[in-house]
Amino acid sequence: MDDVKKYVLTNGLGEIRENRTFKEYTTLKVGGRIRLVYYPNSIDNFLKFHKYYIPLQRPLFVIGAGSNVFASDDDFDGVVVSFSKLPLRYYRVGDNFTCYPGCSVVRLAYDLSRLGYTGGEFLAGIPATIGGAVYMNAGANGSEMKDILVSAKLLCKDGSVKEYKNNELGFAYRKSRLQEEGLIVLEVKLRFTKSDTITVRNKLNELKSKRNSSQPVDEKCAGCTFQNPAGHSAWKLIDQIGFRGYKINQAQVSEKHCNFLINNGNAKSEDLMKLIKEIQENVKREFDIDLKCEWVLVNFDSKSNILNN
Helix, strand or coil: CHHHHHHHHHCCCEEEEEEEEHHHHCCCCCCCEEEEEEEECCHHHHHHHHHHHHHHCCCEEEECCCCCEEECCCCEEEEEEECCCCCCCEEEECCEEEECCCCEHHHHHHHHHHHCEECCHHHHHCCCEHHHHHHCCCEECCEEHHHCEEEEEEECCCCCEEEEEHHHCCCECCECHHHHHCCEEEEEEEECEECCHHHHHHHHHHHHHHHHHHCCCCCEECCCCECCCCCCCHHHHHHHCCCCCCEECCEEECCCCCCCEEECCCCCHHHHHHHHHHHHHHHHHHHCCCCCECCEEECCCHHHCCCEC
16 A cells, blocks of 8 residues: 555645554444555545545545444455545535535534524534535434535546535435445535524533433444334334343443443454344344344445345
8 A cells, every 4th residue: 555655645635644443433442454544635635536546446435523433353455534634624605504524513513503503403413524424314303414405516436526416315314325326525515594592502402411311422332323113213122122231242232222332341343243133133033123234334244244224
């Protein structure tokens, strides 16, 4: 990978970090070594890198806050891209906000409340960047990204850049066109409604308090593990099979919320994968329901053999 490092540094396309691990870049704090992490210093320079890198046919993964990412224990012999060092996060024109990769949606939620805009309060409970939030159609408390998104400028696998309107993105429950086609977020336009600052802040604080009281926010986890099946709550199904607090070594079902699997120490990806499979198998056996894993799986092969999205 010395050729990739040289290309980035010689052309001033950003920064490079070598021999990092997914433990450093995910909230679950598990995963193997990463050969190279690339921090673009602009969107244009990322596009130059992408044009150079894709023909090399090496692995590439774009990571945001790492809050919904589950990486294997194996080494990742490719490049992980982080937009966390981009100088501009978002800008506002009227009621429209244009966000760039690396923009924290939690930070955006608090900025919206300070400015007196409503509609984005739910973002305060989603520890993600804008790219990951759109990719997963992230949501909380009855609201989703599709409710506030106007359009998104995306990078296609062939290197072309296209702008998609909301109705062209195939949004569904924790689903989007981005997942199916491997599209990368370059820019997102969101629209919010003007309100008064106190009302928005009170609603935001109420949602935050609800989240803190019901979810293991202080644990090493990756958000909800499973999608809610139609007509059911995943946590209830897991609770009903007797798995609340169930452990495989240091991989554990949260006592506080059964749909959160936590790294209770120094868990291995292998143990978390076993725990996911056991939950899926037992729920299937007991209720004939297929629980689908909501996490983004990285560097696993087809042998992982779990239902994912």
